[in-house]
Amino acid sequence: MVTKRRATHQTNQSSQSKLNFRPNTETPGWETKGKKPLPEPSSVKQVLLMMVLHVCRKTLFIDTSVKVAIYGASLFVISLLADVLPFPKTYLSRSDNILNQYFVKIGWFWTLFVTVPFLVMTSHTYCCGKRDKIMHHLARLLIATFTWFFWIKLFSYIESVCGHCNVKKYQTKETCLKGGYFWYGFDLSGHAFILIYSCLILIEEARAINGWEGIRDLIRNEEHARNIGDDSVSNNPLRGLSLEEFYILKESYDKFTPYIRFFFIAMTFLSILWDIMLLSTILYYHKMVEKFVSGAIAILMWFITYRYWYAIPRTLPNLPGEGVFKYKDVKQTKEVPQKRRNTTSVSGAKGQLPTFMGMPLYGLKTQEPKEQKDEDLDNETDIQAPMNK
Template identity: 50%
Template sequence: MASKRKMTSSSTNMNFRPTGYDPQRQDTKGTRPTSNPTTVREVLLQVLMFLCKKIIFFDVNLKVALYLGSLFLVSLIGDFAPYPKTYFARSDNIFNVYFVKWGWAWTLVLSVPYLVLTSFILCCGNRGKLFKEHLPRIVIATFFWLTWTKAFNFIETMYGRCNAKGVDTKIACLKGGHFWHGFDISGHAFILIYSSLVLIEEAKPIIGWENIKEHLRNEDHNRNTREDSSSNPLRNLEDDEFQTVKEMYEKYTPLIRILFISMTALQLLWDVMLVCTMLYYHKMIEKVLSGIFAILTWFFTYRAWYPAHSLLPNSVGHGKFLYQKVKPQPAVPFRKQSLNYGNAGPSNRSNDVPKFMGMPIYQQKPVTVTTTE
């Protein structure tokens, strides 16, 4: 009997619900906010963005080697055994007239607004940092493009001759319907390679861009609940800076994605037109030299100058908060190694454990540290 009474009391307690209890409502105190369900449209957009990243961020060192090797080999074959003529062999084809001849303008039309929007967000709306640390990269690139193309034209004009006797200048030769023989370093090959490399470098802020959304959501939760998170890259921003980043990120990210997809399509077009230039235009030495000038200019600016941070401007993606994760550098023989975490800071040791489908294959043993007093 006592046992039965005890069970009845326990059952009554289990079914008890306080006044005002809502079974659909859960206590979320101390829990992180979760992201909204992903729609089909967002999934398709993510797939498209993934494909674009695979195209434009193809190993740039390998791409540079392919540029130089193709300029030499494909052009050399064309010098001795001309390729069959196609629509792209005509200088008046639509891509050459409306895109290649205006190549740098197309590059600026897409890269400048993309740079302004991404850098403005990373600088928390600070116009001074935008104009001082990021826009000068495009100005410098334009300066080198103009300098080299003028130099190529000067060399062709000064060290050439007309096929008609008594005509000493290139302008008079061409106006008279004659042909000017000169060392014509390929301006098209230069602009196509240099524009491609500039687009690849300036597009890099999109890497990890979606992570900012999660950082904003978590940091907003932390500030509302007065929790402290040492791992959130936005934790050191002032309240007005945080609010500025939040508003601009939500407002401009769709446009940034459109610009990035367009930059990828343009970079792909430049590669296609470069192949056409290799096949049908200029001599091998003229194309190889222009490619060397383009690659050296890109290497000097984006690989040597900007990452050094000794002189302005800053490197791509630099701002008031760090959101990109950089993998550790591979081991190099006879060289003292130091992990380069870039914008991410030191990584968690659990990241070093091999994973399959995101799950660790084995549990890493804890590391014990002993100290002596």
């Protein structure tokens, strides 16, 4: 009976050994110690969102010099043609159309409505919650608001002083219009000014989103380095942050990023709307000189502030994206495990993560050739064999 039981026990062991034909291919803990953590896989929703953001970037971030040249040429050439050869009337030629009544006439409100939340959330993140630095960034919009208010009032004053009524007994613009008559003056186009100035402001303030998606990698790698006490990594821009600053950055980034993306998309659509309404203004309203002068003033104000004043080092206010650490134009190298450095990824490049529209697709893992997998299994079997003996 004892012999029979021993035979049965040996048979069960041999059966179990045959069932466990697949060797353990898990990487030992000591082999992964100190390596950077892998990013989370990208879902279909995230990929579609990245596609939308990519299209918005391509639409909004046209070379500003080219866009300014297009504005200047349109204000001169198309406006001159519209003065000589009036274009056919359309719905946009009516001053009571919906876009003109509810958007253009309160255009600066809509510009601030999408820009202020975007600026506050982005600056709160890359300034790590420091209120003085956030206020420095908000100062740009205060200056822009003062610029808009000053020039609009000046345009109205010039029209009142340099004009006359078609009935001589009325000497002021207010009394002339109240009497039901017409006031003829040098009517600088406030619409052309506000539409061009708003578009340029939207482009400049939206630049804070450049490199925004890469902050996630910076946070993940820095958090891992701090958890394991690795002081050898010095190329991460977040290395100089204190523990409190790093915690505020991580919390703000996770909290605000969905809203920042939404407002960036809204800024893109608003910029498109302003360009459409600018074309309507060029075709149907004001004279060429009135539109060209007001547009030139808008471009000049943008150039003085964003291209000269804010670009001076150590001068307030700063340009968008300048905070307590650098994240724009920071290129992170994706480390590949030693075992897979000679493998080919889905994108065809060796040792690299596949990308789509410039964004890494973390959900797609690198593929190993069949020969490499077999070689790895053989090596692990050779290592386990002496241990089993």
